[in-house]
Amino acid sequence: MRPEPLLEVKHLKKYYELKKGWFSPKQQVKAVDDVSFTVYRGETYGLVGESGCGKSTTGRAILRLQEANAGEIWFAGENVARLPYERMRRLRRRMQMVFQDPYASLNPKKTILQILTEPLRVHGLYSPDERVKKASEILKIVGLSDYHLHSYPHEFSGGQRQRIGIAKAVILQPDLIVADEPVSALDVSIQSQVINLLLQLQREFHLTYIFISHDLGVVRHITDRVGVMYLGKLVEQAQTEKLFQEPKHPYTQALLSAVPITHPDDTRERIILSGDVPSPLDPPQGCTFHPRCPACMEVCRTEKPPVVDLGEHIVACHLYV
Amino acid sequence: MGNRSPILEVRQLQTHFRSGHGVVKAVNGVDLTVYAGETVGLVGESGCGKSVTSLSVMGLLPKPAAAIVGGTIHFAGRDITHLPEKQMRKLRGNEMSMIFQEPMTSLNPVFTIGQQMAEPLRQHTSLTKRQIREKMVEMLQSVGIPRAGQIIDEYPHQLSGGMRQRVMISLAMLCQPKLLIADEPTTALDVTIQAQILQLMKEIKQKQQMAMLLITHDLGVVAEMCDRVVVMYGGQVVESAEVRTIFDQPRHPYTQGLLASMPNANERKGELKAIPGSVPRPDEVGQGCTFAPRCSQAMERCRHDRPPLVALPRQSCRCWLYAGEEETALEEVAHAT
């Protein structure tokens, strides 16, 4: 009994061109390289990976905050990637974003009231008085009170600002929220508050999340399905519990084993990867993970791995052909 | 570990910052002991005073804004609380070293790796140029840097974050210090790189028999690395114990809250046990217990009187809940104002 797909990303590509000089050849960074996945209504889809793997770029490309070079993004029956500016702008009411840095994502020169009513105003929703009422309602829902309405962002702590950032996204009652590392910048004791808020809002407003994070503990807690990215490619995707219990891709296995233990008596078979993530400017031939892979075979050096479907568990690796 | 000698002994340390708005008591009476060969974790959130404590120990406080106004710091039996900068410099990088969170900012971008590594060797040893170079290559290889001979002539920006942190570690290890202070050494790194670096630090510690003070907010890193843990909140030590005790029987409500809020301690998709409220800024710590405004077990007394560090059988804990159980009070209640 699968709910309907809300968002379908097909063969998404985002390349950056780097020009070094007039005569040297142009270099290409494949930030997102042929990524496809589907997000179903009401679920939380996690995108995990290490810095530079393209997970944030993917999130921003879905919302057209960065223009993709190729690929389709189907949302509500329309290919978002092809939508003209004004129609895209109107569609934004239904797809919102929560940013990582609560210090940078709120305009320092606006009051909370201005910040929260702006989304309603630009989409022509409600009368001015009702907007103020909505703003104060949402502020209460996220755990602040309306006596904060006339304050400026700098008067709040990081956790409170993130609550405001979330309120700004939720006030439009969107279908989809892309949350890009929403708790990474917060203190440990504040992170759990914000995670609770996200879970509560999801139940209350039937939200669908794309949850982008490098923190595997949080991802395991909050998501239903997870996609693992490495060097611009989706290397594995499965239901969260399945992925954490039986990771298939050697990279996922190493990634999960690298997470610090949670109790001093825990023992964990740790796969220590050698070397660093290669430069995306010059990705390795064949499977991009092969230079660090403990299970590297001859074929991995030359041929790109196929995407293998193991029954709701997708993995891009030669091992499972 | 009782019979081992303490390498670092901090007693009642008070470090204050002067700013335009008055005095900020960033560190307000911290006790901390690191014995030879052990790893002590200093845990806390932003603004709890953990970094200021380490800077006080290293004599790296930003002067004249910050100053140690009370307490003592003994290093290897010697009082270094107010050691002149010149002697402090001899100590730093020789007998105690430090690595920081962001290796890029602690390496000078205009000098090659080799030039920066040679500096402490020239200052603290009397090796020839050739010997210095050999020693540097050897050190870089020992921290797992490939093509060490070439890397010596490269600049910091040419290295990745993990490589830079390795360089920082080898830099810290050059003179075989007795104590390594690591301030969030893996926070800026990816998980797989973090695993590499933690592994490396463990190995080095074992080989060199040195003590380590590990400053972090990550309880996972603590579980992984530490023998003992000191938890700080609002400029004070709120709990200190052996690492297993902290994880199995935390007594302070703050420590309990931190452990309970870790996602894996909770049912998946369920509500996390959260500590309400926000982390106090160092300048807004009032009277009474610093944690009282966020504490679910706070009593009337907690809001007015600052609790003493109570010595319990397996740990010490700054909380009125245990005031009756104490065996010997470690300090007077009155010191805090």
Add this chain to the structure above:
Amino acid sequence: MNQSTLTEAAVNPRPAPLSRKREPAWRTYMRRLVKSPTGLAGFLIIFVVVILGIFGPWLAPYDPNQAEFAKKLLPPLTDGHLLGTDQLGRDIFSRLIHGTSVSLIIGSCTVLFAGLIGTILGVVAGYFRGWADIIIMRIVDVKLSFPFILLVLVINAVIGAGLQNIIISLVFAGWIVYARVVRSEVLALREKEFILSCVATGVPRWEIIVKHIVPNLFTPIIVLSSLQIATYIIAEASISFLGFGVQPPQPAWGNMLSEGKDYIFSAWWLITFPGVAIVMTALGVNLFGDWLRDVLDPELKGH
């Protein structure tokens, strides 16, 4: 069911300001101006200059153009001449007062129009990039390869002398400074998360520019303007000196400065007082500009 954690966060907020009772904005500003010594000093200087500019003709003790050769080059405080007389025996104090309006009009009009044009073009270039950016910045580059004053002179040579034409030529040469500064600010701003957040919210483009980008440009523009105003007042002097500017005998601080420079060793007061007037005005604008910048920044409010 999990309201508890959320409401607890509300019960326990950081000491936030009580919701403000609205008082008229100008009173808030006046109250804060009185509290800031430098801001107040700047305001007073500007106030005096503006009053002199408007009411100068009625306040001046002498006719500024009345030459009396018998009384030429009198030092200050002699014979009823507060600041002395110039090489033609005209009262320097009266000429200064009469010149105020010219300098004031040139300075403020040029800053206003050059700032407006430069800001608009800078925003367009910085926000939309693409062809608009390339064309605007090429024009800027070409103009920058000309010395500022040469450009102004060429324009004046073509369109003729006079107050209005000076302003036109100064604006024509001056907007590039604004365009460059504004463009680089906008380039940095558009990558900021709060601007991305506006895009994600669905704020229309023009509104992002007008409501989110432009208010964040106030600081650099005000700082730049307070410096530019002095530049323009002095530029008027150079142009007037070369015969394209304010025509003698009409007094302006600039042409007083250039006429007086021949006497710099024999009669210091000829050049000193117009110089002081220019410096004081620039200082006043600077001090007031600094204060204004702080007032407009909510993060600095109350400090």
